[in-house]
Amino acid sequence: MTDRTENMLLVGPGLLLLALAFLLPIFQMLSLSVTGPSGLTLLNFVNFLGDPFYLGVLWRTIRLSLLITVICALIGFPLAYIISKVGSTMRLWLIAILILPLMTSVVVRTFGWMVLLSRSGLIPQVLQGLGLAHRGFALIQTETAIVIGMVQVLLPFMTLSVLGVIARIDPVLEEAARTMGCSFLQTVRTVVLPLSLPGIIAGSLLAFTLSASSFVTPNLLGGARIQVLATSIYNSVTQTLDWPFASAQAVILFAGIILTLIPYVRLMGDGRG
Amino acid sequence: MVKAVPLPLRILARVFVAVTVLGLLAPLIVVVAASVSENQYISFPPQGFSLIWYRKVLSSDDYMSAAALSFGLALAVTVAATLIGGAAAIAIHRRKLPYPQLIGAVFISPLMLPTIIYAIGMLMLWSSMFGVVTVFTLWISHTIIATPYVVRTTLAVLSDSDPFLEEAARTMGANRLQRLMLVVVPQCLPGLAAGAFFAFNLSFDEAVLSLFLRKPDLTTLPVEIYSKLEFSPDPSVAAVSSIMIALTVVLIIVIDRVVGIKKFAST
Numbered sequence: 001m002t003d004r005t006e007n008m009l010l011v012g013p014g015l016l017l018l019a020l021a022f023l024l025p026i027f028q029m030l031s032l033s034v035t036g037p038s039g040l041t042l043l044n045f046v047n048f049l050g051d052p053f054y055l056g057v058l059w060r061t062i063r064l065s066l067l068i069t070v071i072c073a074l075i076g077f078p079l080a081y082i083i084s085k086v087g088s089t090m091r092l093w094l095i096a097i098l099i100l101p102l103m104t105s106v107v108v109r110t111f112g113w114m115v116l117l118s119r120s121g122l123i124p125q126v127l128q129g130l131g132l133a134h135r136g137f138a139l140i141q142t143e144t145a146i147v148i149g150m151v152q153v154l155l156p157f158m159t160l161s162v163l164g165v166i167a168r169i170d171p172v173l174e175e176a177a178r179t180m181g182c183s184f185l186q187t188v189r190t191v192v193l194p195l196s197l198p199g200i201i202a203g204s205l206l207a208f209t210l211s212a213s214s215f216v217t218p219n220l221l222g223g224a225r226i227q228v229l230a231t232s233i234y235n236s237v238t239q240t241l242d243w244p245f246a247s248a249q250a251v252i253l254f255a256g257i258i259l260t261l262i263p264y265v266r267l268m269g270d271g272r273g
Numbered sequence: 274m275v276k277a278v279p280l281p282l283r284i285l286a287r288v289f290v291a292v293t294v295l296g297l298l299a300p301l302i303v304v305v306a307a308s309v310s311e312n313q314y315i316s317f318p319p320q321g322f323s324l325i326w327y328r329k330v331l332s333s334d335d336y337m338s339a340a341a342l343s344f345g346l347a348l349a350v351t352v353a354a355t356l357i358g359g360a361a362a363i364a365i366h367r368r369k370l371p372y373p374q375l376i377g378a379v380f381i382s383p384l385m386l387p388t389i390i391y392a393i394g395m396l397m398l399w400s401s402m403f404g405v406v407t408v409f410t411l412w413i414s415h416t417i418i419a420t421p422y423v424v425r426t427t428l429a430v431l432s433d434s435d436p437f438l439e440e441a442a443r444t445m446g447a448n449r450l451q452r453l454m455l456v457v458v459p460q461c462l463p464g465l466a467a468g469a470f471f472a473f474n475l476s477f478d479e480a481v482l483s484l485f486l487r488k489p490d491l492t493t494l495p496v497e498i499y500s501k502l503e504f505s506p507d508p509s510v511a512a513v514s515s516i517m518i519a520l521t522v523v524l525i526i527v528i529d530r531v532v533g534i535k536k537f538a539s540t
Contacts, residue, residue, distance in 0.1 A: 233389060
């Protein structure tokens with residue numbers, strides 16, 4: 001037996017499983033999306049893209065995902081920077097606090113937000129108490145609720161992704177900038193931020209992909225009225241039982257994610273160079 | 274060392290961290306608090322203190338059978354993903370495979386593809402080939418999405434390991450199986466262990482695949498909670514959720530003890 005044979009034996013079972021139970025299902029889904037009652041058709045796509053309701057769903061998905069990604073980046077970058085600067089005990093605690101929600105079931109976390117945001121929940125009550133909201137004000141079943149719930153779900157991904165890069169920045173660079181007369185904020189803006197861009201990009205890609213494709217949180221916090229693409233796919237699968245249409249929506253979701261990500265990567269790539 | 278972050282900024286940073294931590298933990302705190310309420314409906318802040326909802330969970334057939342299914346499934350997924358992912362990581366690390374980059378990418382690809390897209394594909398393929406979905410379907414599909422985690426944690430550990438140990442064993446006359454089982458696998462153990470815990474956690478908490486592949490007699494714990502949330506949740510849902518949170522805390526502590534969390538926090 002050669003080394004190569006031994007290694008092929010080691011990866012073999014995994015490759016076989018992935019081919020049969022991962023690549024094949026995706027292929028099946030792709031082929032079903034162009035299947036109609038009488039053979040090959042693009043009707044499923046035409047039905048989606050020609051319907052103002054579904055175009056609205058698509059637009060809401062893109063808009064909310066971008067908003068969620070930007071908010072995650074705005075909170076995640078300073079948070080990661082602070083975590084990289086605090087003492088090691090504090091850092092361990094903060095990382096544990098990031099990992100706890102990350103490893104808790106999304107169903108459980110969303111449940112917590114349902115309680116907090118509902119009509120009798122703490123947050124609307126506090127807002128009413130402060131005179132910032134009228135009586136009967138609720139956040140549940142609004143886009144705001146989806147954004148709040150998704151940011152909490154995705155912030156750990158973003159922060160850990162930025163932290164992985166920030167932790168490797170040589171502290172001498174910051175000190176050099178300070179000695180050369182930069183203020184603290186100038187140093188962060190001109191040294192730390194550009195150097196952590198790869199982490200912010202990676203985190204943003206992850207946050208955008210996950211927020212565009214998640215359906216548990218939007219379904220529970222947004223309700224049936226506010227649909228995003230993923231909840232609409234779920235409805236097509238479980239309620240209207242139109243699987244070819246569900247497949248077409250999944251293809252559109254995937255294409256949409258890729259189309260949105262390409263210019264984003266380009267843009268950030270230019271900013272770095 | 275240049276010191277001095279301006280004082281207002283230091284204060285701002287503390288406030289910022291405190292608010293963010295609160296926001297991250299708030300939903301979990303609320304769930305735990307609501308689970309010990311005396312009320313018949315879910316409320317926060319909770320009214321009184323009682324453990325009746327935990328008793329109700331333990332005596333509920335729905336919850337207990339869902340918990341048993343989730344637990345057994347997660348164990349089976351852990352075993353499969355650790356064996357498959359660990360073996361693959363060892364081979365990938367040796368860099369003696371044809372198309373090494375491609376093979377590495379294929380093993381990580383389930384992480385890149387949104388789970389909902391995979392879930393649809395799996396549902397459709399399985400239905401057209403075998404008809405009705407079984408626990409076997411869940412086992413395979415959970416294993417697919419858990420394996421990349423094992424591959425990553427094992428590769429992370431291997432990249433820090435001594436590459437000459439295996440070579441030394443070879444020179445000393447150890448055969449292939451001995452080198453693999455007595456030298457390489459022990460080196461991988463922390464990575465395999467971490468990967469196994471992640472795989473267990475992933476499968477136990479997984480909702481998307483389980484929702485798409487659900488049937489009345491195939492309800493995992495997250496799916497059971499989800500269906501309760503869609504209709505009329507009472508505090509027993511909070512009690513079950515709190516138990517899941519407690520399990521997550523235990524897992525994180527175990528992972529930290531076995532391998533150290535920081536090592537995998539940023540891989």
